[in-house]
Amino acid sequence: MNGKSSANTASIGMTWRLIGIFGGGIAALFVLFIVSLGFGEANIPAATVVEGLLHRRDVMEHNLLWGIRMPRTVIGILAGAALAAAGALLQTITKNPLAASDTLGINAGAYFMVVLGMVAFPALQQQFPFLLAVVGGLLAALVAYLLGGGRASTPVRLALSGMIVSMVLGAFTSALHIFNQTKTQNLFLWGAGSLIQLDWDGVVFAWPFVLALLVAAIFLGRQFDMLELDESTARSLGQRVGLARAVGLGMSVLLAAIVVSVVGPIGFVGLVAPHLVRLSGIRKHRLLIPASALWGALLITAADTLARMVRSNVGEMPVGAVMAIIGAPWLIWLVLTKVKNISGSGEGQSSMSIGGAAAKRVRFVPLALFMAVLLLVTIIVSMSFGGTRIPVSELLAGITGGGEQKYSVLMNIRLPRTLVAAAAGIALAVSGVLIQSAVRNPLADASIIGVTSGAGFCAMIAMVIWPGLTIVAVPFAAIAGGIIAAAFVFFLAWRKALNPSVLILLGIAISAIGSAGIQVMIVKASLWSNSSYIWLTGSTYGRSWNQLYTLLLFLLVLLPLAYYLGRKFDLLAFGDESSTGFGLEVRGTRLFAMILGVLLAAGAVACVGTIGFLGLMAPHAVRMMIGHHTRRSIVLSGLLGGLLLVLADTVGRTVMAPTEIPSGLFITLIGAPYFLFLMYRSLARRG
Missing domain, CATH: 1.10.3470.10 (ABC transporter involved in vitamin B12 uptake, BtuC)
Known part of the structure; x- marks a missing residue:
């Protein structure tokens, strides 16, 4: 019954x-x-x-x-x-x-x-x-x-x-x-x-x-x-x-x-x-x-x-x-x-294997020296390209003050722009290293956890509300937006011990809100024909010494901290239980790595706009060469990120001169197929 x-x-x-x-x-x-x-x-x-x-x-x-x-x-x-x-x-x-x-x-x-x-x-x-x-x-x-x-x-x-x-x-x-x-x-x-x-x-x-x-x-x-x-x-x-x-x-x-x-x-x-x-x-x-x-x-x-x-x-x-x-x-x-x-059980705990296991191990010191020299040479050569070509000899004379006046004027435009591209590339790449270490997932970067869309949304608000103060207001608004978006994700994920899967999924939700806000601003404020839309795709056009000083401030303060804590960040790759067994305070360490990564990304977005895939691409390439080692990855990923963004800036202002291709768009067109290939190779290995 x-x-x-x-x-x-x-x-x-x-x-x-x-x-x-x-x-x-x-x-x-x-x-x-x-x-x-x-x-x-x-x-x-x-x-x-x-x-x-x-x-x-x-x-x-x-x-x-x-x-x-x-x-x-x-x-x-x-x-x-x-x-x-x-x-x-x-x-x-x-x-x-x-x-x-x-x-x-x-x-x-x-x-x-x-x-x-x-x-x-x-x-x-x-x-x-x-x-x-x-x-x-x-x-x-x-x-x-x-x-x-x-x-x-x-x-x-x-x-x-x-x-x-x-x-x-x-x-x-x-x-x-x-x-x-x-x-x-x-x-x-x-x-x-x-x-x-x-x-x-x-x-x-x-x-x-x-x-x-x-x-x-x-x-x-x-x-x-x-x-x-x-x-x-x-x-x-x-x-x-x-x-x-x-x-x-x-x-x-x-x-x-x-x-x-x-x-x-x-x-x-x-x-x-x-x-x-x-x-x-x-x-x-x-x-x-x-x-x-x-x-x-x-x-x-x-x-x-x-x-x-x-x-x-x-x-x-x-x-x-x-x-x-x-x-x-x-x-x-x-x-x-x-x-x-x-x-699921253990989701994300050992996912650093995507693109991380190195088929060949390259010695760190020679590789770092080679990449540093290559970045320096690329910066010098980059400044000779553009709508007006400058011979390298005249370029070097202009840097030392001995060149013609017209080259000196071009140097005041190209030198800060190129250095801004290098510094922003370093910041975004190192941000990717730190965020991927924090969430133990190589698919993560500032775009995934909502920083990029949050920064872009607040920057667009500043462009609409204070169009006359764009140069001053946009960097502060972008930094504030990125930090607010990340803080909201951290706050929600804190009760789940900053679980990597939770962080990523919450970041996707926050990114959707930021992207919706950006769409509203573009459509309703008619910004599609404005430089504001170009800024959203990531652009180094018209960057000056002010942006370089902002980026240098972020890099000089945050990079030493990230390098100093690199060994602690290494332990995050072992999973929560193993890391705790090593004596690591997992949640605090993960939070600190995320904060450093978010601040670096927010500073870069404030100066060059929303550039995607660089924080994904550079750390992957470095792990393929040296394996998982946070301190070395910070150095090499930074150098590679700076090199890639300088190359993107050079090609973008050269191939269709005087029309420019935004650097962020060029990076995405390169990085997207590369990243899809990495995911495909990961799937093939699992198969």
Whole structure:
């Protein structure tokens, strides 16, 4: 009897949960639907909205309702449903609670291909607006999935792989924007995620695809249920696991690509909505997929309504930015409350092996001397290149004061610029060494833990609010933003003993908030044609002695401290228990390494903008030569980072003179393929 009673109680409980999920969701969506139709530049009373829906007349309010507001609200419902269903499928396919179209790079891949199509294949893009988005999203998802380890991937590794793929594609997209401003300017608002519709064309295009894919996913629900089981068990039950995964991945990519091709990349919907539904106890995909679609539609409608209700002096926020502000706290909560399920046992404890085990050991002293001399020679040669060539002999005479006056003037411009590039490269590379040691993960740097996006967001605020004080305000704002972002990550992760996996995932969430803020500033303050956008990609253009003095202050104070504590940082690579056994205060040491790395990165960002991959690339290359040794890595990585950024500055101001390629963009175009190769090689070794 007790068994029957328990079963009845459980059945009644599930019934009420289903009523809450579906009934409550539909009711809330209906209310938001009416509210969404009423808010905008001109508010429409609810009674007028209902009247316009039931009895349309040829009056301004009804025409506005049906011509502008209704298409926007309907496309938001379709987009939310598609992204949420895609997220639910991806989480099942990868068995990863962090999987979604944005964390797997699908949105970034689709966005890149649409921008590329606008520049290189305008006819194809015009005729088949969603074909290129599908190709880009599918390729990005496959790359992220394979680099994350495929079926053997962990949540943290897959999230990092997706973020790296997104960073790579973001860099290429930025390059297209910079060099094709006229053609791509209209894509900036769309790229931030916008539901604005001027007619019904977007809805007419999207709804048949979305509806058909949702129905197909629900119909195949039992096959997707089997993927929750162990693979051998699923196969023994006659399930074709590989085919089910491929079909699910294809459906997910198609759903996300359709959305991106119409409203741009919108993140976090596919992460938040399926988790909300799963928290209610729903696991069967025939219920999970429609419930996720319902709550995804509700989320985007709520975000879009909120964006219109809360208007600032720069106008309405893009819905993609609003969803990032809503979704990032959800990711933070997920990490802090579900960390045991996310991190796994020992996650990240020995991950320094990626690119770290040296096939050849190179003697440290000769290598350091060689790299120092090479950096010095590169600096001298670099100053002779540019729009106006200066013979090296005249250059050296100008340095000593014996050259012609015109060369002396050029020296006052090129010398500080080149030295700033060298100093910033040193700071970013050493920052990468320290942060990777602290979190025991070679995929980490200032970009991963939120420092870069935080610094960029605060710098953009300074550029918008105090445009006349840009030279003075931007460095201080960038330093403050980087420190605030890192402090927030540390504060949240402190109760988890600064667990490396927790730090990285929290950094991803904070980076999303910072990036959303940057998108809002670019779109609403019209900064895409401004030097501000170039600054965001990382530029040494126009740098003077002031920036060099700032960087030298950071380097002279922080580098000796980092070198002195290098031996303690070495012990972090052994894991928490082993390090504690050696007498190391693990949490304090990790925190100190992170603080030094964050300050170095913030100082560099303040002076040269957001340059990615340098803090990832230089430490990897050094570990391949000498293995894991923090003090030696600090010296060699610093020299290599300075050398790489000086070379990037030289090539950037030479190959397309007088047009300049931003140094950060050039570093990314070099570093991204290199880093993807490292991840691929790591996967091959594990295989």
